[in-house]
Amino acid sequence: MTKRLTQFKEMASLSNEPIAQITADDLPPIPGIAQPAIPAPRPRWLDTYDFSLDGFSDFEIPAPKTDEEKKRIVEGFFRGLEKLFDPENNWTFVKAFRLSMDYCVRCQTCSEACHTYVGSGHQEIYRPTFRSEILRRIYQRYYTTSGKLLPAFYGADIEVNFKTVWRLLELSYRCNLCRRCVMMCPVGVDNALIAREIRKLFSQELGIAPVELLKKGTRQQLQVGSSTGMRPNAMKSLVSDMEDQIEEKIGRRIEIPVDKKGADILLIHNAGEFLSWPENPAAFAILFDAAGINWTLSSEMLGYDGVNYGVWFDDVELARVALRHLQIARDLGVKKVVVGECGHAHKAMMVIADRVFPGDLCISEMPRESCLPLLYQIAASGRVKFDPSRNNFPITLHDSCNVVRLMGIVKPQREIIKMICAQPLREMTPHGVWNYCCGGGSGFAIMNSLNFGDWRKNVSSRMKVQQIMAVFADVLDPSINKYVIAACSNCKGTIRDAQGHYGLWDQYHIHYGGLVDLMVNAMADLPKPYLEWPEA
Amino acid sequence: MAFEWFMIVMGWLSLGAFLAVATYKITRVTAQPLNVRWEVYPVPHESKARREYGGSYMEEVDWAAKATHPSRLPGLLEIAKEVVYLKRVREFNQYGLWGISLAMHWGLYLGLATIGLAVIETLLGVTFGLTPLVAGVAFTLGAVGSLAIIAKRLTNAELGLYTVPADLFNLGWVAALFILGIIGGLMDTTFAGYRAYVASVLTFKPVPVPPIVLIHFLVLELFFIYMPFTKIIHYIGKYFTFEQTLWDDAFKTKGSAADNKVLQQLGYPVTWNAPHIVPGKTWLEQAQATGLEEGAQK
Ligand code: SF4
Ligand code: SF4
Numbered sequence: 001m002t003k004r005l006t007q008f009k010e011m012a013s014l015s016n017e018p019i020a021q022i023t024a025d026d027l028p029p030i031p032g033i034a035q036p037a038i039p040a041p042r043p044r045w046l047d048t049y050d051f052s053l054d055g056f057s058d059f060e061i062p063a064p065k066t067d068e069e070k071k072r073i074v075e076g077f078f079r080g081l082e083k084l085f086d087p088e089n090n091w092t093f094v095k096a097f098r099l100s101m102d103y104c105v106r107c108q109t110c111s112e113a114c115h116t117y118v119g120s121g122h123q124e125i126y127r128p129t130f131r132s133e134i135l136r137r138i139y140q141r142y143y144t145t146s147g148k149l150l151p152a153f154y155g156a157d158i159e160v161n162f163k164t165v166w167r168l169l170e171l172s173y174r175c176n177l178c179r180r181c182v183m184m185c186p187v188g189v190d191n192a193l194i195a196r197e198i199r200k201l202f203s204q205e206l207g208i209a210p211v212e213l214l215k216k217g218t219r220q221q222l223q224v225g226s227s228t229g230m231r232p233n234a235m236k237s238l239v240s241d242m243e244d245q246i247e248e249k250i251g252r253r254i255e256i257p258v259d260k261k262g263a264d265i266l267l268i269h270n271a272g273e274f275l276s277w278p279e280n281p282a283a284f285a286i287l288f289d290a291a292g293i294n295w296t297l298s299s300e301m302l303g304y305d306g307v308n309y310g311v312w313f314d315d316v317e318l319a320r321v322a323l324r325h326l327q328i329a330r331d332l333g334v335k336k337v338v339v340g341e342c343g344h345a346h347k348a349m350m351v352i353a354d355r356v357f358p359g360d361l362c363i364s365e366m367p368r369e370s371c372l373p374l375l376y377q378i379a380a381s382g383r384v385k386f387d388p389s390r391n392n393f394p395i396t397l398h399d400s401c402n403v404v405r406l407m408g409i410v411k412p413q414r415e416i417i418k419m420i421c422a423q424p425l426r427e428m429t430p431h432g433v434w435n436y437c438c439g440g441g442s443g444f445a446i447m448n449s450l451n452f453g454d455w456r457k458n459v460s461s462r463m464k465v466q467q468i469m470a471v472f473a474d475v476l477d478p479s480i481n482k483y484v485i486a487a488c489s490n491c492k493g494t495i496r497d498a499q500g501h502y503g504l505w506d507q508y509h510i511h512y513g514g515l516v517d518l519m520v521n522a523m524a525d526l527p528k529p530y531l532e533w534p535e536a
Numbered sequence: 537m538a539f540e541w542f543m544i545v546m547g548w549l550s551l552g553a554f555l556a557v558a559t560y561k562i563t564r565v566t567a568q569p570l571n572v573r574w575e576v577y578p579v580p581h582e583s584k585a586r587r588e589y590g591g592s593y594m595e596e597v598d599w600a601a602k603a604t605h606p607s608r609l610p611g612l613l614e615i616a617k618e619v620v621y622l623k624r625v626r627e628f629n630q631y632g633l634w635g636i637s638l639a640m641h642w643g644l645y646l647g648l649a650t651i652g653l654a655v656i657e658t659l660l661g662v663t664f665g666l667t668p669l670v671a672g673v674a675f676t677l678g679a680v681g682s683l684a685i686i687a688k689r690l691t692n693a694e695l696g697l698y699t700v701p702a703d704l705f706n707l708g709w710v711a712a713l714f715i716l717g718i719i720g721g722l723m724d725t726t727f728a729g730y731r732a733y734v735a736s737v738l739t740f741k742p743v744p745v746p747p748i749v750l751i752h753f754l755v756l757e758l759f760f761i762y763m764p765f766t767k768i769i770h771y772i773g774k775y776f777t778f779e780q781t782l783w784d785d786a787f788k789t790k791g792s793a794a795d796n797k798v799l800q801q802l803g804y805p806v807t808w809n810a811p812h813i814v815p816g817k818t819w820l821e822q823a824q825a826t827g828l829e830e831g832a833q834k
Pocket of ligand 2: 180181192
């Protein structure tokens with residue numbers, strides 16, 4: 001099928017027909033994988049929800065029916081847009097936002113950087129600049145003299161109606177905020193930031209955000225302690241279950257410290273780990289115990305869930321969650337916070353929240369660090385004996401964008417792998433700071449309402465699956481177990497879904513897991529392997 | 537002589553207007569609040585070893601206790617690469633824009649050098665004899681580059697989608713500058729008229745100058761007045777996007793200037809309207825509230 005060049009004006013089309021159609025035939029093939037069919041949205045959804053961008057949506061919010069409701073959203077959009085440019089309401093990002101709005105020279109040097117644009121078979125609407133250009137043109141038309149006087153001359157002729165606004169909202173959730181495109185821009189324009197600002201506008205002005213991020217995300221985390229819904233008591237009982245499981249696996253009991261005042265380190269995990277991959281926090285406990293580290297977990301509300309979904313869509317929620325994390329650490333009197341294998345929690349605590357709070361919560365007063373340098377220090381110290389032959393299978397490493405490109409933590413994980421694996425690391429192409437996002441970045445990993453998961457698995461995860469298949473091309477034989485290291489909860493969740501969707505384990509025995517799990521698997525004095533492969 | 541006087545005034549006016557608008561634009565950016573950290577690696581002021589693979593100081597344990605005093609120079613050098621040979625456009629040359637864009641940019645740089653040369657010659661009272669060569673290369677590169685970009689934008693449907701009439705107008709203006717320069721050069725091969733005009737502006741002494749040279753300068757001067765209002769001035773934005781956003785990795789210490797600035801910004805009122813935002817609170821108070829009970833009352 002020939003690719004259709006979606007025009008900007010189509011954003012205002014009043015039709016419910018999607019302005020871009022994603023079909024399996026348009027998607028670039030993944031060698032060795034038969035492309036599964038992409039199901040159409042369920043007929044009963046079509047009357048209630050809006051699929052007019054590309055036939056996908058995560059917004060289980062009934063589309064407004066009355067003109068009054070539609071007007072309210074359009075007016076809210078304009079109010080929010082004004083606030084994005086306001087130095088008080090948007091002090092956090094207004095500088096970077098304005099620069100990116102003002103200086104794009106439309107050279108499209110950034111386009112091919114985007115795994116979503118490329119992975120979709122170059123669908124125009126997913127080009128990094130497409131959504132930015134729409135916002136720019138709308139702003140120009142309604143807020144600049146030049147745009148008001150000569151709209152056609154400046155291309156500021158996109159009509160703003162409810163459909164334009166809603167499609168723009170959807171479009172802001174077709175970018176993983178991975179910021180790979182930013183690296184390629186000769187002017188330093190940040191299209192990901194513009195996508196995030198659009199999300200923020202809808203969340204902070206209208207309260208519209210994916211249910212998984214706001215209502216069941218930050219709201220739930222602030223209310224009960226975790227976006228998973230886990231309350232402090234449940235966390236404590238999971239920890240005690242974990243102690244049992246550890247005893248069963250390694251033949252001795254470890255007491256996992258919880259709320260230990262004055263410990264050197266407060267370790268904060270993504271709470272999803274306790275539920276979906278308890279072997280990961282358990283591995284941290286085994287390793288820290290073996291290395292003699294003075295550490296603790298927290299059972300305070302939010303203290304056991306390091307996620308901060310605000311990073312993806314809402315500065316107020318970001319600040320609320322970050323503040324509580326830091327206060328918990330301060331109250332415990334720990335020397336520093338160490339963030340477990342969760343990429344966005346890394347960035348939230350170490351990078352973004354750095355300039356969100358003053359004084360005693362500065363990094364200089366309450367240091368926050370990644371677990372990766374610490375794990376490397378443990379591995380290099382010789383305090384724990386590793387036997388790499390226990391990890392004798394092909395391995396590759398998926399880099400979490402938040403950890404590599406957005407924080408520059410690239411080497412420690414690679415050094416660890418050298419010390420604990422028998423086979424050399426198979427680097428994906430590209431990797432490190434140039435990596436492709438797993439497709440789950442910026443909340444997509446957990447967004448599964450309506451048919452959004454289909455979009456993620458088929459479009460935004462595509463390039464990652466292609467990379468994984470390519471890196472294992474010579475060992476695809478299912479008799480060889482293969483392991484994709486993903487030291488990030490959301491990346492792991494995304495790869496898990498892709499694994500199921502593309503049959504990566506069933507056909508090729510490709511599995512995934514954390515880095516610390518692999519370290520513990522290599523611990524020489526454990527009686528049996530720590531890693532468990534899926535049932536054959 | 538009235539037109540010659542007008543052209544002398546235009547020479548200074550265009551320079552003054554350009555500097556005034558450019559300064560205004562710079563001040564507008566620098567007056568913005570301190571952005572939260574939002575860097576992207578590689579960051580050029582990291583050590584050479586780290587820069588190569590994009591590493592950061594956060595790869596170390598206890599990094600907050602270790603002083604970091606990065607030099608700004610590597611960042612400026614990286615930006616210079618972008619200016620001199622459009623580094624990123626060259627590396628990721630998706631639409632074959634690099635060569636022609638480089639030609640246009642060098643046309644502009646050498647065009648400015650031509651004026652600079654004429655200024656130096658006037659001030660020193662000498663003639664180096666280089667002007668015809670520098671101007672010839674500048675105008676040819678500039679004309680070829682800008683016309684080729686126009687052609688590319690008109691013929692490539694994808695680029696065309698992102699090209700508005702104002703872009704073509706701006707590029708057309710740049711092309712006109714260079715074409716007029718070429719015609720002027722052909723009619724005034726020694727560039728004596730060109731230098732005479734520059735000297736007349738510098739000395740405030742009107743002299744007869746070939747009309748084509750005056751038209752070339754008039755178009756150039758109007759461009760100088762117009763340009764800072766357009767995105768052609770992206771070269772100024774570049775310093776701020778890179779140095780003050782994408783490579784700004786400085787962590788905050790208690791009591792520092794950045795810390796005080798953040799404290800002040802946290803006092804700004806929040807008037808966002810969503811149900812989870814608590815009305816009438818500052819940023820700091822918002823962070824301290826949860827917006828749960830408070831929001832429900834809204
Ligand atoms: S974002 Fe940068 S690379 Fe992309 S079109 Fe704009 S200026 Fe070019
Ligand atoms: S940030 Fe990532 S997903 Fe978003 S447009 Fe850029 S490359 Fe694509």
